Amino acid sequence: MVSANTESINMPTLPVGLGWVAASAIHAGHTVRFVDLMVESDPLKALASIVDEFRPEAIGISIRNIDDQSSRNPGFLLENARQIVSVCKERCSAPVVLGGAGYSIFPKSALVYLGADMGIQGEGETAFLTLLDCLSGSGDVRDVPGLFLPDAGCRTPRTYMRELDTLPPPDPRLFHLKALENPAYFLPVQTRRGCPLKCSYCSTAAIEGGSIRKLSIPKVVSHLLEWKANGAHQVFFVDNIFNLPPGYAETLCREMILARCNLKWRCILYPGNVPESLVKKMAEAGCTDVSLGFESGDNRMLHTMNKRFKIEDIRYTAGILADHGIRCMGFLLLGGPGETRETVLQSLAFAESLNLDTIRVTAGIRIYPYTELARTALQEGVISPSDTLLKPRFYMADKLGDWLYATLETYKSAHPNWIF
16 A cells, blocks of 8 residues: 655645555455655655565555646646556556545546556545455455446445444554654644535545544544554644534543643634634644635635635634634635635735734635536636546636736735745
């Protein structure tokens, strides 16, 4: 099982998502060799050596990043993954199976581009085990939920696990734990899967579905304590929204305090529905940083993006985070449908007024399949019906691009804590 990611976009990370799939395979009696190419000085050479030594009967490759989401000079990142697939196919005849968050957004086009034998969209803990059984002669691979084949597509729709507690957690010893000594590393921990909010541009539903499914809080705390015993001191709760559903996050914080986890951690907050009681508990439980994805400082644009909060909610949430000593990174996503020079300037002025620790500004919005933004782009002729969107395409409101880029250039020198 190979984590193909070698990029440290935003921050380097351990491939814990692949670790959950590996744990299920090990629990089912399979012998697994777990490979994190991020830690290899020569990833392709290391992979070739491991394949030669291990002689696998199946190879699972996790794809995390498709591109760097930069609209002006987009960097396409799948060429590296294509070389990884090629090395595997050159060294042995085992079927190469794709998976992971990045792959799940583009299950057809990524499979064809990368040249793998098949791919699983969405959760792999049970689907991959079913596939392994089929490959050993116990069924037809086309019956595996969410499995895509290059020529046949997907015959059996994907399924979503309702009871996440039934999954065995990954053993920390699968990973290169020495990486956790690097202060740039945060251990990714996911306590919930799925998001029902349907922001106009978001790809989460394609990856995890639209219904929230939760690990029990005792299991999360036990997981955290095990990782702490193995050297983890910084955690990033990678849940798409830490404060949804209401009450779960506050209970988790309370139990982390009672268990004396004593970890530094960060999370992603939705600016609406953030009670001060939650922020207080977050600070007490060790939260040091929050990503606050408000995306715009104009209520008209928030409505267009299908956000369920207003700028007053953003200001309130930013204020209580500051009151409790939690650092905050805000996000602006400029150039979407309906954006004008007026709304851009309104957003920039609003972001300035919040006095956040950091602001990340993105010009142009990456278009992902099956989103409202993709439908809008198709209707307006920005993309064509045949465009797979695997190669990065961006939405930029009409006649806004050159002015927007020039405007952001003027902000750079005056805003050293902003990231453009």
